[in-house]
Amino acid sequence: MNTQIAVLGGGSWGTALSKLLSENNNKVKVWIRDERHCRELSDDRINKKYLPNVKIPQDIVFTTDINEAVKNAGVILIVTPTQVVRNTLKQIKGEYKNDKIVINASKGIEVGTLNRVSEIVSQETRNCKFAVLTGPSHAEEVGLSMPTAITVACEDKVTGELIQDLFMSTYFRVYTNGDVIGAELGGALKNIIALGAGISDGVGYGDNAKAALMNRGIVEIARLGVALGADIHTFSGLSGIGDLIVTCTSLHSRNRSAGYLIGQGYTKDEAVKKVGMVVEGISTTYAAYDLAKNLNIDMPIVDAMYDILENNADVKDTVNKLMIREKKDEKL
Numbered sequence: 001m002n003t004q005i006a007v008l009g010g011g012s013w014g015t016a017l018s019k020l021l022s023e024n025n026n027k028v029k030v031w032i033r034d035e036r037h038c039r040e041l042s043d044d045r046i047n048k049k050y051l052p053n054v055k056i057p058q059d060i061v062f063t064t065d066i067n068e069a070v071k072n073a074g075v076i077l078i079v080t081p082t083q084v085v086r087n088t089l090k091q092i093k094g095e096y097k098n099d100k101i102v103i104n105a106s107k108g109i110e111v112g113t114l115n116r117v118s119e120i121v122s123q124e125t126r127n128c129k130f131a132v133l134t135g136p137s138h139a140e141e142v143g144l145s146m147p148t149a150i151t152v153a154c155e156d157k158v159t160g161e162l163i164q165d166l167f168m169s170t171y172f173r174v175y176t177n178g179d180v181i182g183a184e185l186g187g188a189l190k191n192i193i194a195l196g197a198g199i200s201d202g203v204g205y206g207d208n209a210k211a212a213l214m215n216r217g218i219v220e221i222a223r224l225g226v227a228l229g230a231d232i233h234t235f236s237g238l239s240g241i242g243d244l245i246v247t248c249t250s251l252h253s254r255n256r257s258a259g260y261l262i263g264q265g266y267t268k269d270e271a272v273k274k275v276g277m278v279v280e281g282i283s284t285t286y287a288a289y290d291l292a293k294n295l296n297i298d299m300p301i302v303d304a305m306y307d308i309l310e311n312n313a314d315v316k317d318t319v320n321k322l323m324i325r326e327k328k329d330e331k332l
């Protein structure tokens, strides 16, 4: 494709996507915040901390200068933790031209503003075209070229197809979707349920409990999503149930792992420290809790997760409260 691409963030997902984009013959420059990490990546061609089993192609350039990374890039790919996306974009000076495409690969909602990343990008970059890349895709597997299917959601079909071509490879199958809101919310909110699935495993509950969480979880996600303007069908696709399945069941999942530790008795801060990578589901629980309250949407699993994370509520008591709620029809 030979497109110049700036990748903002060199954690596990940024590394795996940079490798894929470079294999697809694009010119990739990765912005790394930390000087020492940047030098290590550049010299060793291994991301020891975040993705140690993957060899990084020689032609990927690493820089700590964000303006150098985005200079002349036609595409900016965001892969930092969600809570720092706004601040990261603010560091870019005068590089936003109408023809740039901004793709978000981070999964979360900004705490406080309750903005999705599309909203942050529109506020901070004004006229750039926007797309979100999301779906069941652990970096550990993509980095090893293992088969993966994912969604690129973009309101503009032509731009969506261009991005589809940018990422498509023999092991990375990309579907287009016009529903940006639904794709973003599916990717962000499933992390809350994955944390819950980990907690359920950690306290010793079984497969039935996890299946119930996943299934009633996607119902809640869709309920909030539709209230925010999403298409309900998106939640049965890759960015919805697809990503929910992989995150709730995979041993690679950071959210599930953190939940498992919480279920075993660690505090949330201890769990995050032990995982050593970003655990988006925690901040997203707080944001989703506020969104649901503002919109008067019933989200009992999100409420339960909030209670566990914020008030240190006992897991078994919390699950018991969920179980003995007023009886209801499945479709409501």
Ligand SMILES: NC(=O)C1=CN([C@@H]2O[C@H](COP(=O)(O)OP(=O)(O)OC[C@H]3O[C@@H](n4cnc5c(N)ncnc54)[C@H](O)[C@@H]3O)[C@@H](O)[C@H]2O)C=CC1
Residues within 6 Å of the ligand: 009, 010, 011, 012, 013, 014, 033, 034, 050, 079, 080, 081, 082, 084, 088, 105, 106, 107, 108, 137, 138, 139, 140, 276, 277, 278, 280
């Ligand atoms: N790891 C995965 O398999 C996938 C991750 N994602 C999403 O991608 C995003 C990034 O996740 P990972 O790569 O897993 O995270 P990670 O924890 O592996 O890496 C995070 C990166 O962000 C950098 N970073 C942290 N704070 C920063 C700041 N204030 N300013 C600039 N950079 C900062 C870190 O130095 C690191 O390079 C998250 O939103 C995650 O949900 C999406 C799909 C797959």
Ligand SMILES: O=C(CO)COP(=O)(O)O
Residues within 6 Å of the ligand: 107, 135, 136, 137, 138, 191, 194, 243, 246, 247, 252, 253, 254, 255, 256, 278, 279, 280
């Ligand atoms: O979004 C992901 C897989 O699609 C990654 O999830 P974790 O952040 O829980 O590892």
